[in-house]
Amino acid sequence: MLKLYHFCTSTCSRKVRLTLAEKGLEWESRHVDIGPRQENTEPWYVALNPNGVVPTLDHDGEIIIESNVIIEYLDDMFPDPPLRPERGYDRARMRIWMDRAEHVIHKNINAISFNKRFLPRLAEKSEEEKEEIINRLPNPEKRHEMMRRLKAGVSVDDEAQAEANIAVAMDRMEEVLQGSPWLAGDTLSLADIAVTPFVERFGANDLANLVDWAARPAVGNWWSRIQARPSYDEGMNFPDPR
Ligand SMILES: N[C@@H](CCC(=O)N[C@@H](CS)C(=O)NCC(=O)O)C(=O)O
Structure with missing residues (x-):
């Protein structure tokens, strides 16, 4: 199970x-x-x-x-249907996108989300309560980074740099998708899946430059095809049971 x-x-x-x-x-x-x-x-x-x-x-x-x-x-x-390309080289390309989704896109969207999502969620709490919440995080590196953000804030400049770092990844995506329907070859793979939730998050966080499909038409076309798959609604939208 x-x-x-x-x-x-x-x-x-x-x-x-x-x-x-x-x-x-x-x-x-x-x-x-x-x-x-x-x-x-x-x-x-x-x-x-x-x-x-x-x-x-x-x-x-x-x-x-x-x-x-x-x-x-x-x-x-559960290899059926396969979500990894056959060729070793394409699998390597797929893993680069999975890595980029985590270590470039997720990392930088996290910095942007601190002001847009994390602080508003804790708007009712005092500074001490916020520190208490951060101190409960079990990962010391994350705890340190969140405390640093709480004390020093995430500046407009930090946010702009984080967005610029993501834009570099989106430009790479445009280049790849200009020549191929999916990120790691002719079929949808874990590479496309790894990036999908972040592209949705760019829109949800009003990061207009990252969802400007006139500037990145191949990504826009990919995004329409991703959203048209039955898996999109099923996987992205889970009702909040709280
Ligand atoms: N590298 C981890 C990252 C997981 C992660 O950061 N999850 C976030 C939600 S997307 C989380 O649980 N955040 C809660 C917290 O950090 O307190 C993975 O890919 O599973």
Whole structure:
């Protein structure tokens, strides 16, 4: 049995739900509240996922963390339909996009989301309560970075730089998609799935330059094809049970 610990609007959870939907797999949901309730920092959850982040997959009692690892695991265990290209070179290209989605796009959208999403969510809390919430994060590196952002703020300049870093990745995407229908070849792959939730997030965060399809027409065309797939609604939209 597949059980997914996830959060409705989390980009990394969406990657996994998109993969499950593309493969038509049945799964059990365990929604983990990563909002102010911070269920993800509770000891029972940290025992499953030491980083205290979603998603986590439980497959017949075996626990897998890290969304990129989870989606490759799903393709290993449930290869039909395959979501990795056949050729080794194309698989390498696919993994570069998965890595870029995590270490360039996610990292930078996180910096932008601090002002746009994190602070508004905690608007009712005092400074001490905010610090207490950050101090509960189990990953020391993340805790340090969040505390730094809380104290020093994320400036307009930091946000602009983060957006520029993402724009470089989007320009690469445009180049690739000018010559090929999908990011790692002729068929949809985990590369496309890994990027999809972030492109939705650019729009949700009003990052108009990143969703200007006149400037990046091949990405715009890819985005229309991604949204037209039945997996899009199924994987992206999970009702918030809170
Ligand atoms: N590298 C991890 C990142 C997971 C991650 O950052 N998840 C976010 C949601 S997209 C989270 O749980 N945030 C809650 C928190 O950090 O407190 C993965 O890909 O699974």
